[in-house]
Amino acid sequence: MKLNWAELLVVNNPMRVLEQRLEVGWMKKHARLSPGGSFLEIGCGRGAGATIIREQFSPSFLCATDLDPMMMNRALRYLKGRVTRNISFCAADGLYLPLADGVFDAVFGFGVLHHIPDWQGALSEIARVLKPGGIYFLEELYPTLYQNFITKHILLHPEENRFGASDLQKALDGAGFSVRASFQLKFVGVLAVLEKVS
Numbered sequence: 640m641k642l643n644w645a646e647l648l649v650v651n652n653p654m655r656v657l658e659q660r661l662e663v664g665w666m667k668k669h670a671r672l673s674p675g676g677s678f679l680e681i682g683c684g685r686g687a688g689a690t691i692i693r694e695q696f697s698p699s700f701l702c703a704t705d706l707d708p709m710m711m712n713r714a715l716r717y718l719k720g721r722v723t724r725n726i727s728f729c730a731a732d733g734l735y736l737p738l739a740d741g742v743f744d745a746v747f748g749f750g751v752l753h754h755i756p757d758w759q760g761a762l763s764e765i766a767r768v769l770k771p772g773g774i775y776f777l778e779e780l781y782p783t784l785y786q787n788f789i790t791k792h793i794l795l796h797p798e799e800n801r802f803g804a805s806d807l808q809k810a811l812d813g814a815g816f817s818v819r820a821s822f823q824l825k826f827v828g829v830l831a832v833l834e835k836v837s
């Protein structure tokens with residue numbers, strides 16, 4: 640689901656970049672990936688996360704994708720004048736990635752799963768494109784934050800099939816991920832580093 644005006648304000652600002660920097664720093668400590676791998680980001684938005692991932696992990700290739708072509712245009716504007724070596728952008732639905740099986744060393748998803756009505760399907764898709772032993776870096780929010788009595792009038796999200804911490808954990812187990820590290824903020828969301836084990 641595409642973002643409405645309110646969430647565009649939430650994600651397209653310098654505080655969000657700072658937050659993502661801190662998050663990627665935390666993720667890096669829990670997944671020592673050698674430079675030079677193939678990386679994918681789903682729901683990349685305006686591309687700030689992709690530049691941080693490139694800087695921190697030095698992949699040989701980072702494919703940054705988003706459902707919304709307007710976000711791709713924003714990303715191209717945001718990246719003008721920044722170092723973008725090895726990053727390529729393409730519009731794609733996280734639920735139907737036009738990518739081969741088992742090709743990525745790492746997949747990143749910052750705040751995207753809770754925008755996808757069939758988020759369990761997207762988890763299977765992420766597991767499909769990861770190599771065995773590949774890492775899934777996840778940042779997610781819970782409905783207690785984005786669908787409470789105030790935020791449900793301002794933000795736009797799918798209303799059915801929402802997930803909290805235990806639903807997410809169950810679906811991650813089902814998709815074949817094991818948790819390397821996680822940081823839960825009760826009623827807010829989670830940061831996690833997951834490994835594809837089966």
Ligand SMILES: C[S@@+](CC[C@H](N)C(=O)[O-])C[C@H]1O[C@@H](n2cnc3c(N)ncnc32)[C@H](O)[C@@H]1O
Nearest residue numbers: 640650682683684706707732733749750751754
């Ligand atoms: C909350 S924003 C996060 C953007 C960026 N990752 C960030 O952290 O600033 C969610 C992004 O997911 C994208 N999105 C929504 N549904 C999607 C889907 N089914 N597949 C891929 N991207 C999707 C939206 O267009 C939006 O750019």
